[in-house]
Amino acid sequence: MYKAGISGKHHEYFRENKVGAWGVKKNFLRTVLLGFFTLMLISGIARGEIAVVLQKAVNICLECIGLG
Amino acid sequence: MDKRTLTQIIASIITNANLQGFISGRIYRGKIKSLCVPGLNCYSCPGALGSCPIGSLQAVIGTAKYNISLYVLGLMGIFGILFGRFICGWLCPFGFIQDLLHKIPSPKFKVPVKLNGTLKYFKYVVLSVFVVLLPLLLVDQLGLSSPYFCKYICPAGTLEGGIPLTLINRGLRAALGFLFIWKLVILLIVIVLSLLIYRPFCRYICPLGAFYALFNPFSYYGYKLDKEKCTGCGVCQNSCRLGLNPGETPNNPECIRCGECLKSCPQGAITRR
Numbered sequence: 001m002y003k004a005g006i007s008g009k010h011h012e013y014f015r016e017n018k019v020g021a022w023g024v025k026k027n028f029l030r031t032v033l034l035g036f037f038t039l040m041l042i043s044g045i046a047r048g049e050i051a052v053v054l055q056k057a058v059n060i061c062l063e064c065i066g067l068g
Numbered sequence: 069m070d071k072r073t074l075t076q077i078i079a080s081i082i083t084n085a086n087l088q089g090f091i092s093g094r095i096y097r098g099k100i101k102s103l104c105v106p107g108l109n110c111y112s113c114p115g116a117l118g119s120c121p122i123g124s125l126q127a128v129i130g131t132a133k134y135n136i137s138l139y140v141l142g143l144m145g146i147f148g149i150l151f152g153r154f155i156c157g158w159l160c161p162f163g164f165i166q167d168l169l170h171k172i173p174s175p176k177f178k179v180p181v182k183l184n185g186t187l188k189y190f191k192y193v194v195l196s197v198f199v200v201l202l203p204l205l206l207v208d209q210l211g212l213s214s215p216y217f218c219k220y221i222c223p224a225g226t227l228e229g230g231i232p233l234t235l236i237n238r239g240l241r242a243a244l245g246f247l248f249i250w251k252l253v254i255l256l257i258v259i260v261l262s263l264l265i266y267r268p269f270c271r272y273i274c275p276l277g278a279f280y281a282l283f284n285p286f287s288y289y290g291y292k293l294d295k296e297k298c299t300g301c302g303v304c305q306n307s308c309r310l311g312l313n314p315g316e317t318p319n320n321p322e323c324i325r326c327g328e329c330l331k332s333c334p335q336g337a338i339t340r341r
Contacts, residue, residue: 049138052134061123
């Protein structure tokens with residue numbers, strides 16, 4: 001049930017807290033991805049994408065409503 | 069009224085709080101419109117205060133300056149990591165509309181497992197082809213392209229933007245043509261299907277749902293199954309209107325976190341993580 005990679009005192013901790021190897025990987029993966037997407041967001045803002053989004057959003061999108 | 073319906077009402081009102089727009093026939097033009105909302109909500113809806121992430125993504129891809137939108141993808145990714153498809157079930161205004169339609173008394177059908185298993189992949193095709201590839205590759209001489217998903221598929225744009233704006237605005241009404249009829253037909257199909265089956269657009273077409281589905285297995289908001297408590301009775305599977313089996317995969321990419329399995333489990337084996 002508890003795979004290799006989690007051993008010794010960590011093994012005990014994870015068993016008591018019902019956290020498996022996938023649980024550890026999952027926590028790591030989402031933390032890394034959260035950081036990655038935050039960096040993407042900041043980079044997008046820095047290169048001025050917000051202005052493009054705003055420009056599109058404050059004018060009626062003719063394609064969206066079926067006229068364009 | 070249950071907690072989810074109340075949350076859906078509040079989220080839909082907050083997303084479309086520019087009520088004045090429905091009377092004047094004008095859309096909101098404030099600076100907060102540069103912020104994308106988590107759910108599918110057309111930014112040409114007279115009430116919309118924020119931007120549709122799918123519309124914004126295509127808008128940025130469709131410019132000559134940028135090939136991909138780091139801002140929109142970053143924001144969508146953060147929403148996905150934090151909430152997964154909880155957004156579909158609790159916060160998306162177009163999802164709420166489908167829930168309301170499904171409450172109208174009419175014959176209800178469950179999609180056969182095999183058909184459901186095949187059709188669910190169509191939304192990934194919509195995401196990759198209509199939202200990313202076509203706006204990226206099908207450009208004019210100036211390097212600009214159309215938002216192909218919004219233009220040819222999105223029924224939310226027709227319902228939330230097209231219909232109210234053309235009803236109020238005579239100038240726009242005069243410009244109606246084949247494209248509007250095409251989009252109206254798609255909207256009518258989605259409405260009729262929503263009466264008969266649960267959330268057809270979210271399950272088979274929505275590109276935003278497809279994007280969030282990628283994060284569902286490991287998003288911060290999710291479900292956990294206590295295998296010691298689970299007796300395998302199948303009550304959760306019968307209660308799931310999406311045809312999923314939470315007793316096997318509580319964090320299925322297709323799960324919109326409606327919470328019916330949590331409520332129905334007699335052992336309390338499924339909980340929020």
